[in-house]
Amino acid sequence: MQASIQPGRDAATQYVLRLGDTCLILGQRIAEWCGHAPILEEDIALTNMSLDLIGQARALLTHAGQISGLGHDEDQLAFLREERDYLNPTLVELPRGDFAFSVLRNAFMATWLKLMWQRLQASSDTELAAIAGKAVKEARYHQQHACDWVVRLGDGTDESARRLQAALTALWRYTPELFSDDAVDEQAAARGLGPKWSELQADWRAEIGALLAAARCELPAESAFRSTGRQGVHSEHMGYILTEMQYLQRAFPGGVW
Amino acid sequence: MNQVQAPAAGTALAPVWQVLGTVLDPEVLALSVVDLGLVREVLRHDDGLEIVLTPTYSGCPATELIERNVLDAVAAAGFGPARVTMRRAPAWTTDWISEEGRRKLLDYGIAPPGPVDPADGVPMHFVGRSPSGQRLACPRCGSLQTERLSAFGSTACKSLYRCLSCREPFEHFKPI
Numbered sequence: 001m002q003a004s005i006q007p008g009r010d011a012a013t014q015y016v017l018r019l020g021d022t023c024l025i026l027g028q029r030i031a032e033w034c035g036h037a038p039i040l041e042e043d044i045a046l047t048n049m050s051l052d053l054i055g056q057a058r059a060l061l062t063h064a065g066q067i068s069g070l071g072h073d074e075d076q077l078a079f080l081r082e083e084r085d086y087l088n089p090t091l092v093e094l095p096r097g098d099f100a101f102s103v104l105r106n107a108f109m110a111t112w113l114k115l116m117w118q119r120l121q122a123s124s125d126t127e128l129a130a131i132a133g134k135a136v137k138e139a140r141y142h143q144q145h146a147c148d149w150v151v152r153l154g155d156g157t158d159e160s161a162r163r164l165q166a167a168l169t170a171l172w173r174y175t176p177e178l179f180s181d182d183a184v185d186e187q188a189a190a191r192g193l194g195p196k197w198s199e200l201q202a203d204w205r206a207e208i209g210a211l212l213a214a215a216r217c218e219l220p221a222e223s224a225f226r227s228t229g230r231q232g233v234h235s236e237h238m239g240y241i242l243t244e245m246q247y248l249q250r251a252f253p254g255g256v257w
Numbered sequence: 258m259n260q261v262q263a264p265a266a267g268t269a270l271a272p273v274w275q276v277l278g279t280v281l282d283p284e285v286l287a288l289s290v291v292d293l294g295l296v297r298e299v300l301r302h303d304d305g306l307e308i309v310l311t312p313t314y315s316g317c318p319a320t321e322l323i324e325r326n327v328l329d330a331v332a333a334a335g336f337g338p339a340r341v342t343m344r345r346a347p348a349w350t351t352d353w354i355s356e357e358g359r360r361k362l363l364d365y366g367i368a369p370p371g372p373v374d375p376a377d378g379v380p381m382h383f384v385g386r387s388p389s390g391q392r393l394a395c396p397r398c399g400s401l402q403t404e405r406l407s408a409f410g411s412t413a414c415k416s417l418y419r420c421l422s423c424r425e426p427f428e429h430f431k432p433i
Contacts, residue, residue, distance in 0.1 A: 041406060045409035049409070051314075051317075052314060052315055054316050055316025059315060130346035131315075133346055133347065134312075134315055138433075141409075141433070145408045145409065148408075
C-alpha cells in the first residue's frame, strides 16, 4: 500500500490546492456521466468539460507542489493525500444526482470559476496568472453550455422544471461556502496571489440570479447551514469518491499507462 | 494578432520550421503544428535546438503526443539534440491559426473559427442565440442556413453543427 503524503500547510499552497481540488473533484464527478448522459451530444459535452477541468487541476496541483517546496508532483497530490487534506468546497463532491442536479451544479461552478479565473489573470504569481489566462476561455464555454441547459430544463416540461427546482433546493445551501473567507484568503489577497473568495459573491449572485429568473426557478430560503470542505472537513460522500480515484495508485504504487 | 511568422527561406532556422510544418496535429490531421500557431519560437542554443510550444486546451490529450512527434520529426531530419519547452502565457488563441491553416480547415470540412471577441466578459446569453450573433457558413455548400447541434464536438476544440440546406453535419473549430 502506497503511503499518504502531507501537502504544504502554508497559505499560498493551501490557496492553490483549494482551486486545484475544486477542478479535480468536479472533473471526476462530471466524468461519471461518461456513457450515461441522456443524449450522445451531451455525453460528449460533459466529458469535454471534465477533460478541461482535469487539465486545469493538473496545472494547479503541479504548481501547488512547486510552491510548497516539498517536491510533490501532480499525481502524488491527486492520489496520495488523506481526505482531510483535500480542500475543495463540499458542493463539488456531492454525488452527481440526476441530470438537472449536475447541470445546475455545473452552471454554479462554471460561473464561479470564470469569475475566479478572470481575477487570477492579475495574480502576482505569473504561473497562476498563465493557468488562469488559459482556463478562463474554457470556463466561458462551460458556463454558456450549462446555463443553456438550466434554462431549457427550468422553462421546459413540468417534469424538467420540477427536477431543476429540486436540484436548486438541494444545492443552494452549499453555495455560501464558495464565498466564505479565512486566513488563507486574507493572506492570498494581501500578497496579490488571488482574490478572497468573498470578492466573487456579488458578481456570482448577479449572473446566477439572472439565470434562475430566466429558468423560472424560485430561490430557496437562505439557511444557516455552512459546509466546510475547503477546510478539509468533508461530507460523507468524499471518502467514496477518493476511494475510487485512489484505488489504482494505492494498490499499484507509481502505476502508469 | 500575434501570429508567428516562420523565418524567410534561406535563413538559418528556416529548415527547422519547414520540418515542423510537416508535423500534423493528431486530432485535426489537416493542420500542422505551425498552421495552428502552436510553435511560438525556435531557438538555437549551444547544446541544441529549443522549440517553444503553447498548449491549446488545458486538458488536451494530444499535447504530449504533439511534443513527442515534434521531437521525432526534428531528430529524423538530423538537426541534432533538441528539446521542447511549453509556454503557457500568453494563452493560445484560435486567432493564431494562420490564413493557410484556415483554408486547410475549410477544405477538410471543418468551419474555421472567426475572430475571438476581444470583450473579456462574454455576456451570458441563453438558448436560441448563436454565440457570435452571426450565422456560420457550411464548409461543404457554403449555405448560411446552419444551426448548432452541440457546443462540444468530437474533440475539445470543436463544436457540432448541421447545414439545413445540404443536410450534412459539420464541425466548427471554436474561437477561443
